[in-house]
Amino acid sequence: MKILVINCGSSSLKYQLIDMENEEVLAKGLVERIGIEGARIKHETIGKDKKTIETPMQDHKKALELVMDSLTNAEYGAIASLDEIGAVGHRVVHGGEDFADSVIIDEKVLKAIEDNVEIAPLHNPPNIMGIKACEKLLPNVKQVAVFDTAFHQTMPEASYIYALPYEYYEKYKVRRYGFHGTSHKYITNRAAEMLGKDVNEVNLITCHLGNGSSICAVENGKSIDTSMGFTPLEGLAMGTRSGDLDPAIIPFIMEKEKLDPAEMNNVLNKKSGVLGISGVSSDFRDLESASEENNHRASLALDIFEKRVRGYIGSYMTELDDVDAIIFTAGVGENSIEMRESICEGLKIFGVEIDKERNNVRGEDKVISSDNSKIKVLVVPTNEELMIARDTQQLVEK
Ligand code: ADP
Secondary structure: OEEEEEEEOOOOEEEEEEEOOOOEEEEEEEEEOOOOOOOEEEEEEOOOOOEEEEOOOOOHHHHHHHHHHHHHOOOOOOOOOHHHEEEEEEEEOOOOOOOOOOEEOOHHHHHHHHHHHHOOOOOHHHHHHHHHHHHHHOOOOEEEEEEOOHHHHHOOHHHHOOOOOHHHHHHHOOOOOOOOHHHHHHHHHHHHHHHOOOHHHOOEEEEEEOOOEEEEEEEOOEEEEEOOOOOOOOOOOOOOOOOOOOOOHHHHHHHHHOOOHHHHHHHHHHOOHHHHHHOOOOOHHHHHHHHHOOOHHHHHHHHHHHHHHHHHHHHHHHHOOOOOEEEEEHHHHHHOHHHHHHHHHOOHHHOOOEOOOOOOOOOOOEEOEOOOOOOEEEEOOOOHHHHHHHHHHHHHHO
């Protein structure tokens, strides 16, 4: 079966067509600037030349029409007709408390995703647009929603209730949901395979360190705690997101800088994190170069990032009875040799020992701890698209 995986952002759309027979990517692409000037689609059928087309696209439906045209194009496409698409898997950011697993989309499901817009106003609306557009373009094809939050629905109450008046949970659904669930689930499964253990018996601390970052405590293959919260803002210091801070700072700065709630939200999401600290960049490669040139604030940003990661790992060590492995994934986790080394240096107290030579690796599955390390350390490149495609296939073949 061939599965189309769709990930819609507010003005962008990423897609992959995956042949599930051998889990091979047949084609992939990115549509950018939907609804704004300069809209374009970058399409690549594996084994053929890449193609970029610039053309106005007023909405996600128009963007998806171009995706379908590119996939079936005689010269640079991957399939002869849309009939070859067996199912569509959609990344949906927020499933709230309604979805603990992926699900085939019907009217009831769509309504539940719409109801969750209140708690995910930035993320769910583009996901809904993508689903509705696909329903129109591929009316006879089953569509599946795969939620960023679903993997974390196994968290116990003590992990997800905030120390706020309990009625805010009851009235407004304010609780920890956690995100990056598709990635944490994928690397949990892959790490279990690498460790030669049943996934239901594996205890892990999974570190998804990218532009957005989160850490997850996995007990017997299930999420029991994670660093992102009600929104993807909580937890680690990220590229541009603040992560944890004293909540009293927020009204203080709003008053001083005369910011309204939307402006303050923008500061916390777009102007903070390692970008805010360093004033240099949100990209860890830039920070590492600046730090080498003795830029104090770039070094400080890297130190703060590393300290927070270590802090969460330490905290999750105390939540898990024993830990089989710590896993690094995503842009920074897969590629930054220095960052992995400095995080693990600080975990010596737990008997974690990294092997410098094994750690000299980017973007491939590998055990990087020494043979003496009490806890294994692994690099596992994430693959959220494949996870979405697997869930989709499983549901439509049921
Ligand atoms: P997103 O959250 O956008 O999916 P990614 O997981 O792709 O993010 O991670 C992007 C981040 O990975 C960027 O900030 C970049 O700095 C970092 N990164 C990529 N390659 C390297 C590298 N070789 N060394 C350090 N950081 C890297």
